[in-house]
Each structure stands twice: as C-alpha cells, then as structure tokens.
Amino acid sequence: MKIKELIFYPIKSCRGIHLSHAKVGDKGLSDYNNSLYYDRTFMIVDESGKFITQRQHPQLARVIVTIDGEKITLSFDNSSMDSITFTPQNQGNMVEVQVWGDRTLAIDQGKEVAQWFQEILSVKNCRLVKQDDYNIRAINPQYSTQSNQPVSFADGFPYLLTNTASLDYLNQKLEDKYPHQQQQISMDRFRPNIVIETDTPFIEDTWENITLGEIKFKIVKPCSRCQITTTNQKTGMVNSLNEPLKTLSTFRNIPQQGIMFGQNMIALNHGKLTQSPPLSPSP
Incomplete structure (x- = not known):
C-alpha cells in the first residue's frame, strides 16, 4: 500500500x-x-x-x-x-x-x-x-475523538480516504454495463484528500485505524455519495445517465444510510504526509 x-x-x-x-x-x-x-x-x-x-x-x-x-x-x-x-x-x-x-x-x-x-x-x-478560527464548528460528537473537535467547511470530517482498487472495481462495472460507451471515471469525482493504492477493493471498510507515514488516523464513518460524483471535474458537465452513482448504488447502497465510497477520517496526531514515489521495477 x-x-x-x-x-x-x-x-x-x-x-x-x-x-x-x-x-x-x-x-x-x-x-x-x-x-x-x-x-x-x-x-x-x-x-x-x-x-x-x-x-x-x-x-x-x-x-x-x-x-x-x-x-x-x-x-x-x-x-x-x-x-x-x-x-x-x-x-x-x-x-x-x-x-x-x-x-x-x-x-x-x-x-x-x-x-x-x-x-x-x-x-x-x-x-x-x-x-473564523475563533468560532469553532465541531465534528459530530458521535464520531469525534475529543470534545468540541474542530472541522472546516468540509461536509462533516477533516479527511476523506479513497482506494484505487475500489475505483478500478467500479470502472470495471461501468465497462461491463456500457461496453460501447466511455463511462469510466477518474478519482476526482469523489473529491478525496488521500488516495491510497491497494490491490483489494473497499478494504478500507474493514479498518478502524490506518497509519500513513508518521500519521495515525481514526476511520470513523463511510462516506455517502451525492450527485457531485456525476459531474465531470474538468468540464463541469453532469452525466446524463446519472453515472457513476447509478451503478454504484447497485452494490454499495446501505439502506437508510446512503451510497458509500471512501472513508471519513480524523487525524490522531499532526505532522507531514508525503506522496509515495512510484516503485521501480526489479532488475
């Protein structure tokens, strides 16, 4: 990873x-x-x-x-x-x-x-x-790790994690559904903060914590997805077929909660994250 x-x-x-x-x-x-x-x-x-x-x-x-x-x-x-x-x-x-x-x-x-x-x-x-730093907007106490824990103008949490294998799985579903159309998407549709590369789709659902470099995060809640996922993040054009949300709903819909992709997180310490360099092929 x-x-x-x-x-x-x-x-x-x-x-x-x-x-x-x-x-x-x-x-x-x-x-x-x-x-x-x-x-x-x-x-x-x-x-x-x-x-x-x-x-x-x-x-x-x-x-x-x-x-x-x-x-x-x-x-x-x-x-x-x-x-x-x-x-x-x-x-x-x-x-x-x-x-x-x-x-x-x-x-x-x-x-x-x-x-x-x-x-x-x-x-x-x-x-x-x-x-304004003096007017704290607090994370929902049901999920926070401390009292009056601040969050920015994000929807609810400071960090959103997604996984490349999850996107690959979704794109395969889209390719199978639309074999003669280009409906595959890029990760920017989900507007994550941290994208990790793994071989297992949605493995992040099974984690309670994740350590990346020197930073430990608490995984607090799956991220429910909305119509923004249907907007091309380069052109601003909305997909007429309501994709990828329509396809995602067929296998990632949790009743009364939403259509899930990615995990919301809270950082448990401060520090630095570095994008991992590409792995060089073995000689």
Missing part, C-alpha cells in the same frame, strides 16, 4: 490542489510549504448564508485555485473570463453561515471576489467567506 495522491481543496466545491508533501492538522490537509490555508478554509454562500456547492452549481468544478504566499488567484477554466487575485481577510465583516445543520460565523471576503463568483454562477448576492 502507498499514498497515490494528496489533495486539498482551499475553497469548498472548487477544484483541488495536488500536493507532493502535505501538512496534517486538526481541520485537514494543507500545503506543507505554504500552510496558511487548510482544506475547505473558504466557501461560497448565498444571500441567506447557506453554503453553495457543485450540487446546485456544477460549474464550480472549473474554478482553478492557485495559492502564492498569502494571495489566492481564481480562474475559470476554458473561458474568456478574467482571473482574480485577492488577499484573504482574517478580520472584517462577520456573517452567519450554514453548512448542512451547522450554523457558525465566518469572515466575508469582500465585494470584488463576491462579484467574480456572482458572474460565473449567475447568483445574485452570493459571497465568499473564510472560516
């Missing part, structure tokens, strides 16, 4: 950034060489403060996020729209925001970047907000 990919998503539902070295903290991965912003530090909200994601606006998959020191540049892939560069604000106008059933306070990031998102989403009065 090795670490195949490390990805963090500075802005919820926008395109992720692949890392060779990642810093592991309470709220998720960050770039080891520039750890100012962690996974899902930012999110877009509507005028009522409710979170906006690819579920409603799949074109968010085309928003490329680039970080240079403190500054963040946003560009809209395959469009003539100008990019925008801004320096995130750590103080300023506090707004109440909602992520699923959680309400918390966040820092509004200003008019200019808000207008940029309003244009690509065609949503009036949406805003970009940054999580």
